[in-house]
Amino acid sequence: xxxxxxxxxxxxxxxxxxxxxxxxxxxxxxxxxxxxxxxxxxxxxxxxxxxxxxxxxxxxxxxxxxxxxxxxxxxxxxxxxxxxxxxxxxxxxxxxxxxxxxxxxxxxxxxxxxxxxxxxxxxxxxxxxxxxxxxxxxxxxxxxxxxxxxxxxxxxxxxxxxxxxxxxxxxxxxxxxxxxxxxxxxxxxxxxxxxxxxxxxxxxxxxxxxxxxxxxxxxxxxxxxxxxxxxxxxxxxxxxxxxxxxxxxxxxxxxxxxxxxxxxxxxxxxxxxxxxxxxxxxxxxxxxxxxxxxxxxxxxxxxxxxxxxxxxxxxxxxxxxxxxxxxxxxxxxxxxxxxxxxxxxxxxxxxxxxxxxxxxxxxxxxxxxxxxxxxxxxxxxxxxxxxxxxxxxxxxxxxxxxxxxxxxxxxxxxxxxxxxxxxxxxxxxxxxxxxxxxxxxxxxxxxxxxxxxxxxxxxxxxxxxxxxxxxxxxxxxxxxxxxxxxxxxxxxxxxxxxxxxxxxxxxxxxx
Ligand SMILES: *Cc1c(COP(=O)(O)O)cnc(C)c1O
Numbered sequence: 311x312x313x314x315x316x317x318x319x320x321x322x323x324x325x326x327x328x329x330x331x332x333x334x335x336x337x338x339x340x341x342x343x344x345x346x347x348x349x350x351x352x353x354x355x356x357x358x359x360x361x362x363x364x365x366x367x368x369x370x371x372x373x374x375x376x377x378x379x380x381x382x383x384x385x386x387x388x389x390x391x392x393x394x395x396x397x398x399x400x401x402x403x404x405x406x407x408x409x410x411x412x413x414x415x416x417x418x419x420x421x422x423x424x425x426x427x428x429x430x431x432x433x434x435x436x437x438x439x440x441x442x443x444x445x446x447x448x449x450x451x452x453x454x455x456x457x458x459x460x461x462x463x464x465x466x467x468x469x470x471x472x473x474x475x476x477x478x479x480x481x482x483x484x485x486x487x488x489x490x491x492x493x494x495x496x497x498x499x500x501x502x503x504x505x506x507x508x509x510x511x512x513x514x515x516x517x518x519x520x521x522x523x524x525x526x527x528x529x530x531x532x533x534x535x536x537x538x539x540x541x542x543x544x545x546x547x548x549x550x551x552x553x554x555x556x557x558x559x560x561x562x563x564x565x566x567x568x569x570x571x572x573x574x575x576x577x578x579x580x581x582x583x584x585x586x587x588x589x590x591x592x593x594x595x596x597x598x599x600x601x602x603x604x605x606x607x608x609x610x611x612x613x614x615x616x617x618x619x620x621x622x623x624x625x626x627x628x629x630x631x632x633x634x635x636x637x638x639x640x641x642x643x644x645x646x647x648x649x650x651x652x653x654x655x656x657x658x659x660x661x662x663x664x665x666x667x668x669x670x671x672x673x674x675x676x677x678x679x680x681x682x683x684x685x686x687x688x689x690x691x692x693x694x695x696x697x698x699x700x701x702x703x704x705x706x707x708x709x710x711x712x713x714x715x716x717x718x719x720x721x722x723x724x725x726x727x728x729x730x731x732x733x734x735x736x737x738x739x740x741x742x743x744x745x746x747x748x749x750x751x752x753x754x755x756x757x758x759x760x761x762x763x764x765x766x767x768x769x770x771x772x773x774x775x776x777x778x779x780x781x782x783x784x785x786x787x788x789x790x791x792x793x794x795x796x797x798x799x800x801x802x803x804x805x806x807x808x809x810x811x812x813x814x815x816x817x818x819x820x821x
Pocket of ligand 1: 418419420463464470547584585586588589590591640718719742743764
C-alpha cells in the first residue's frame with residue numbers, strides 16, 4: 311500500500327485517507343508519496359473515454375486506499391454540476407489550444423478539485439464497526455472544520471463544495487479589499503448552516519501564514535478537541551485531496567488530442583499554466599510522473615513574479631513588494647506547493663527541505679542547490695506578464711481568435727509568445743477562470759468603457775462576445791450579504807474558536 315509522509319520527515323506514514331483528513335503534516339510539511347509513478351497510466355487506452363472514466367484511471371493510482379466504488383461515487387457526484395459534458399473541454403486557439411477549466415459551479419478551475427475534496431473527505435471518517443481502537447472510533451465521530459485562506463477563488467469554490475456537508479464546517483478568510491466585486495459577492499452571499507466568511511486586514515500571504523500557524527497551534531487544537539469535538543483541516547491546495555483531481559484534466563486533454571488525431575501516441579504536449587500556489591502546475595508534473603508525455607510545463611506568473619525569479623536564479627525570495635493586480639488569484643508571494651516539487655526533484659531529501667523551509671520562515675528566502683535547479687529546469691519553463699501585458703494579451707487573443715480570456719489565463723497566453731517550448735509540440739493554455747468573474751478588467755482591456763457595476767460589465771461583455779454570462783454569476787446582483795465581518799490577522803484564532811463552538815452547537819451534542 312502506498313503511504314504518505316511529510317516533505318520534511320519520513321517518520322510518520324499515513325494512508326491517503328488520513329492525509330486528506332489531516333490536510334497538512336504535524337511538522338508543517340506537505341504530504342507526499344514515494345510511490346508516485348511506480349504504477350503508470352495506460353495512456354494509449356484513454357482516447358474515447360469520458361472524463362469520469364479517465365478520472366477513475368488516474369485517481370486509483372494516486373489514492374490507492376479508496377475502493378473503485380468510492381472513487382466512482384466521488385467522481386460522479388463532483389462533476390455532475392459541471393456545465394459542459396466534457397467537464398474540461400479542449401478548444402483550439404489558432405495554432406494552439408485552450409483547456410477550459412471553469413465550467414464548474416463557481417466558474418473557476420478550483421471547482422474541479424473542490425467539488426471532489428468534500429466527497430473524498432466523507433470517505434475518511436472511520437466507520438462504526440470498522441474502527442480498530444477506541445481512538446479510531448472517537449476520531450470517526452469527530453467533526454472537521456475546514457480553514458481556508460483565499461486569494462479570491464478558492465474561498466467560493468470551497469464554500470460551494472462544503473456547504474451543509476455532514477459533520478463538517480468551513481471558515482474562509484479573504485483579504486479585505488483585494489478580491490473582485492464578483493468574487494466578494496460570491497462568498498458573502500454563501501448559503502449553508504456550517505459556513506463562515508470573514509474579511510481579514512492584510513493580504514493573502516498574511517492570511518495563509520496565519521492559517522498555517524493555526525494548524526500548528528497545539529493548544530488551540532486541544533481546546534477545539536475538548537470543547538467542540540472538532541479537528542481542523544485544510545481545503546487549500548496543500549491538501550493532497552485538492553491536488554490529485556487536477557491531474558485528471560492534463561490526461562483528459564492529452565486523450566482528446568489523441569482522439570482527434572492532432573497528435574500521435576507518445577508525442578509530447580506543453581502546458582502553460584497561470585500559477586499562484588503552484589498546485590495546478592504541480593498536478594501537471596504528477597501527470598508526467600504517471601507516464602503522460604508532458605513536454606514543458608510553463609509557469610506563468612503575473613507581476614508578483616517570485617516564481618519566475620526563483621526558476622531563473624535558484625533563489626526564492628519573498629522579501630519584495632507585493633502587488634495587487636487584476637489577476638488577484640495569482641497575487642501570492644509564498645507558493646506552498648513548491649515544497650512538494652522540491653521534495654521530488656531533490657529525490658526526497660527531507661533534510662534539505664526542512665532546512666529550506668526553515669530558511670523561508672526565518673529569513674523569507676532560500677537557495678536551492680544548482681544540481682536540483684538543473685533538473686527542475688528540464689521540466690519547468692517560466693514567464694511573467696505585467697498588467698499592461700495582461701491587458702494586451704486579452705486584446706490580442708480576442709483580435710486573433712475571437713475568444714475572450716480572463717486576466718489569469720492572459721498571463722499564460724502571454725507566455726505563449728515569450729517561451730520557446732518543446733519543438734513541434736502542441737501547446738495547451740490552461741484557462742483557470744471565466745472572464746465573467748473579472749468582467750471589469752476584461753472589458754477595459756478590450757477598450758470598452760466599463761459601466762459602474764460589475765453586473766453591467768457582464769452584460770456589456772456578453773453583448774460584445776456573444777457568450778452569455780454564467781447564470782450563477784449574473785444572478786448575484788442584488789442578493790443580500792450574510793457575512794460582513796472584518797477582523798485583524800491576530801483575531802483569526804479567536805474567530806476559529808467561535809465558529810467551531812457555533813457549528814458544534816448547531817448540529818446538536820453528537821460527541
Ligand atoms: C487559484 C488560481 C490560480 C492559481 O492556481 P495555483 O494552483 O494556486 O497555482 C490561477 N488562476 C485562477 C483563476 C485561480 O483561481
